[in-house]
Amino acid sequence: QKEVEQDPGPLSVPEGAIVSLNCTYSNSAFQYFMWYRQYSRKGPELLMYTYSSGNKEDGRFTAQVDKSSKYISLFIRDSQPSDSATYLCAMKVIQGAQKLVFGQGTRLTINP
Amino acid sequence: EAGVAQSPRYKIIEKRQSVAFWCNPISGHATLYWYQQILGQGPKLLIQFQNNGVVDDSQLPKDRFSAERLKGVDSTLKIQPAKLEDSAVYLCASSSGLYQETQYFGPGTRLLVL
Numbered sequence: 001q002k003e004v005e006q007d008p009g010p011l012s013v014p015e016g017a018i019v020s021l022n023c024t025y026s027n028s029a030f031q032y033f034m035w036y037r038q039y040s041r042k043g044p045e046l047l048m049y050t051y052s053s054g055n056k057e058d059g060r061f062t063a064q065v066d067k068s069s070k071y072i073s074l075f076i077r078d079s080q081p082s083d084s085a086t087y088l089c090a091m092k093v094i095q096g097a098q099k100l101v102f103g104q105g106t107r108l109t110i111n112p
Numbered sequence: 113e114a115g116v117a118q119s120p121r122y123k124i125i126e127k128r129q130s131v132a133f134w135c136n137p138i139s140g141h142a143t144l145y146w147y148q149q150i151l152g153q154g155p156k157l158l159i160q161f162q163n164n165g166v167v168d169d170s171q172l173p174k175d176r177f178s179a180e181r182l183k184g185v186d187s188t189l190k191i192q193p194a195k196l197e198d199s200a201v202y203l204c205a206s207s208s209g210l211y212q213e214t215q216y217f218g219p220g221t222r223l224l225v226l
Binding site for chain 1: 116153154168205220
């Protein structure tokens with residue numbers, strides 16, 4: 001069983017839709033959770049980072065963590081074609097520049 | 113601020129050949145990472161440097177992969193000899209320190225082993 005599971009998609013939605021991206025994990029020691037966005041032929045870029053259960057908002061993006069269920073989500077409101085990318089969840093055990101464990105990524109396309 | 117630079121961007125080699133990738137991190141960033149991203153998968157950490165010392169190389173296939181970061185700035189990752197399963201994107205990332213959360217990724221080197 002992989003430590004981090006992520007539905008690879010692809011996921012295709014119309015512009016303006018609410019998008020929900022999800023990851024589950026098996027290692028209860030994970031405490032820090034991140035979402036990265038990766039455009040085609042580019043490196044990943046950090047979108048959001050959180051270390052507590054609950055919701056964290058940043059503009060159109062909301063990250064949700066449920067440690068009891070070992071489940072994290074990223075919601076995108078009012079999705080735009082520029083949001084089309086692969087979204088990677090990542091997590092680690094302790095604070096600091098320690099090893100990140102990534103999900104396999106979900107490829108998202110927003111159709112105009 | 114200039115980002116993480118990597119070269120070459122693309123490389124095609126035959127199996128059993130050797131190949132080297134170069135990374136120049138963001139200026140002043142002490143921590144440098146090499147990741148391997150196989151098509152359809154998330155990045156997997158190969159090696160992490162703090163300045164010119166190795167912090168974590170537990171997932172580096174040491175029989176064929178090597179990496180160095182002389183002088184604590186640029187880094188090179190080498191594969192010798194290459195296998196078909198080494199076909200992947202090799203990503204370099206850097207962060208300002210061991211306890212900084214944000215890793216900044218370069219564009220990657222896309223390797224195809226034939």
